[in-house]
Amino acid sequence: xxxxxxxxxxxxxEAAAVVAVMSGxxxxxxxxxxxxxxxxxxxxxxxxxxTLALLLGLPALPGLIAATVAGGVLMGALGERLxxxxxxxxxxxxxxxxxxxLFLGLFAGSAAQATALLFGNVLGVDRVTLAALLxxxxxxxxxxxxxxxxxxxxxxxxxxAEAHGVRLRPLGMAFLxxxxxxxxxxxxxxxxxxxxxxxxxxxAAAQRFTPRIGRGFLLCVALAMVQAFGGVTLAFYSDWPAxxxxxLLAAGCYGAALVKPRQAVLF
Amino acid sequence: xxxxxxxGVSLGFGGRVVLAGxxxxxxxxxxxxxxxxxxxxxxxxxxxxxxxxxxxxGRIEIFGTAARPGHKDVGYLPQLGAAVHPPVxxxxxxxxxxxGAAWGLPRLGNDGRAAVAAALGAVDAVSLADRPIxxxxxxxxxxxxxxxxxxxxxxxxxxxxPLASLDPRNQAxxxxxxxxxxxxxxxxxxxxxxxxxxxxxAVDRVLYVGAGQAVLGAVDExxxxxxxxxxxxxxIDVVRAEGRVFVVPADRAA
Numbered sequence: 450x451x452x453x454x455x456x457x458x459x460x461x462x463e464a465a466a467v468v469a470v471m472s473g474x475x476x477x478x479x480x481x482x483x484x485x486x487x488x489x490x491x492x493x494x495x496x497x498x499x500t501l502a503l504l505l506g507l508p509a510l511p512g513l514i515a516a517t518v519a520g521g522v523l524m525g526a527l528g529e530r531l532x533x534x535x536x537x538x539x540x541x542x543x544x545x546x547x548x549x550x551l552f553l554g555l556f557a558g559s560a561a562q563a564t565a566l567l568f569g570n571v572l573g574v575d576r577v578t579l580a581a582l583l584x585x586x587x588x589x590x591x592x593x594x595x596x597x598x599x600x601x602x603x604x605x606x607x608x609x610a611e612a613h614g615v616r617l618r619p620l621g622m623a624f625l626x627x628x629x630x631x632x633x634x635x636x637x638x639x640x641x642x643x644x645x646x647x648x649x650x651x652x653a654a655a656q657r658f659t660p661r662i663g664r665g666f667l668l669c670v671a672l673a674m675v676q677a678f679g680g681v682t683l684a685f686y687s688d689w690p691a692x693x694x695x696x697l698l699a700a701g702c703y704g705a706a707l708v709k710p711r712q713a714v715l716f
Numbered sequence: 717x718x719x720x721x722x723x724g725v726s727l728g729f730g731g732r733v734v735l736a737g738x739x740x741x742x743x744x745x746x747x748x749x750x751x752x753x754x755x756x757x758x759x760x761x762x763x764x765x766x767x768x769x770x771x772x773x774g775r776i777e778i779f780g781t782a783a784r785p786g787h788k789d790v791g792y793l794p795q796l797g798a799a800v801h802p803p804v805x806x807x808x809x810x811x812x813x814x815x816g817a818a819w820g821l822p823r824l825g826n827d828g829r830a831a832v833a834a835a836l837g838a839v840d841a842v843s844l845a846d847r848p849i850x851x852x853x854x855x856x857x858x859x860x861x862x863x864x865x866x867x868x869x870x871x872x873x874x875x876x877x878p879l880a881s882l883d884p885r886n887q888a889x890x891x892x893x894x895x896x897x898x899x900x901x902x903x904x905x906x907x908x909x910x911x912x913x914x915x916x917x918a919v920d921r922v923l924y925v926g927a928g929q930a931v932l933g934a935v936d937e938x939x940x941x942x943x944x945x946x947x948x949x950x951x952i953d954v955v956r957a958e959g960r961v962f963v964v965p966a967d968r969a970a
Contacts, residue, residue: 598816605809660847
């Protein structure tokens with residue numbers, strides 16, 4: 450049984466590849482900045498946006514992207530007052546999920562639609578969605594490349610970066626906007642509830658495996674690829690949900706990084 | 717030559733004035749200790765010299781040009797506080813700060829590599845640079861971070877509590893290293909600290925801040941009961957013993 454013999458599987462692999470690259474790349478900085486919880490919350494904000502779009506008779510994906518990007522920029526604007534405070538973020542997350550349920554209730558949507566948004570449906574990605582993911586991924590990576598130098602500096606040493614002329618607030622807004630794009634992409638694969646697995650899992654593991662920045666970044670993207678491809682493949686052969694398979698691999702990678710001897714540097 | 721000059725500078729935020737009408741000049745090549753009670757504005761003063769904190773009034777010049785973020789003559793070591801150390805090597809930390817405010821992809825290049833190596837060499841930290849910064853001892857870590865402050869060959873070093881969270885032996889070692897660097901490279905150093913005594917072997921003058929004022933002068937002129945009582949806003953005794961200076965409340969019952 451060859452997964453590549455099926456159109457839907459080829460599309461699923463392509464979608465997984467695009468999403469793995471952008472969530473791996475954005476996730477590396479997200480974890481370095483200790484904003485993983487903010488990234489997680491953006492998924493929930495996206496759920497509210499997607500369900501509102503459905504309620505208004507629009508496709509879910511544009512609503513999802515608009516909400517995650519706007520939510521990211523807003524969180525960045527609030528800066529330390531919100532983006533690094535777990536209680537504030539937790540309230541936003543809960544409220545967003547609540548609104549999502551409200552919109553879904555008013556729209557009288559099917560349980561299948563809710564499940565696809567919440568837990569993803571990578572095997573059901575169509576060509577239109579794939580094209581949208583390609584555009585989203587290109588914008589996400591281009592923006593990240595343009596800001597990566599000051600972003601790296603500001604993520605490692607914000608006070609010093611500010612003294613060198615990095616404007617932390619606008620940079621933080623732009624970055625969380627880019628994270629919003631990655632979250633929207635990842636939600637197409639694993640759903641809004643499980644974006645943590647693709648966004649944070651590979652980066653957290655990579656940063657435990659190597660203290661070198663360049664290698665850690667490449668390893669992070671590679672791990673995201675392995676998780677996404679491996680998860681889709683495992684789902685094909687096992688008939689388990691792809692989102693479960695991806696989260697399983699993400700947890701496995703992170704677990705391996707945890708049990709690695711403390712001083713052992715692999716790269 | 718004057719390294720840093722504050723003319724009629726008032727600093728504050730949120731409607732609170734921290735320092736008012738400060739007029740001081742740090743001479744080039746001086747090692748100045750920055751002291752004062754908690755919350756007296758030491759960090760705010762350093763941030764104003766960096767151009768990160770805009771004064772309420774007055775003018776700050778660094779080697780004759782206005783203080784601004786990214787001033788080429790200024791090196792900075794921020795206060796660590798409760799900072800968690802990023803999971804990267806010292807060498808990568810320095811590399812990430814090399815022209816770190818420029819847009820685009822992080823690139824070091826040959827000149828950057830040479831600058832990083834020179835800065836690490838200046839503080840004898842080459843052998844520490846390839847270990848994760850969090851795996852270093854406090855004293856080793858400060859050496860790497862001082863190397864980072866030296867990147868780009870600044871003439872004025874602003875050091876915010878570089879001795880905090882070090883044991884006394886490491887504090888003395890860091891102070892010796894800073895004094896050695898300052899004399900060898902002809903640097904001007906403004907270094908804040910909690911305890912004057914660890915800085916005593918290094919300082920040419922002290923800048924004491926408190927009660928909204930700043931007083932710059934030799935240790936014997938500034939660290940006196942009348943001056944410190946004014947700055948601390950209460951009676952203070954200065955006790956000198958065995959070459960050390962102790963600042964204590966004058967009221968023994970307190």
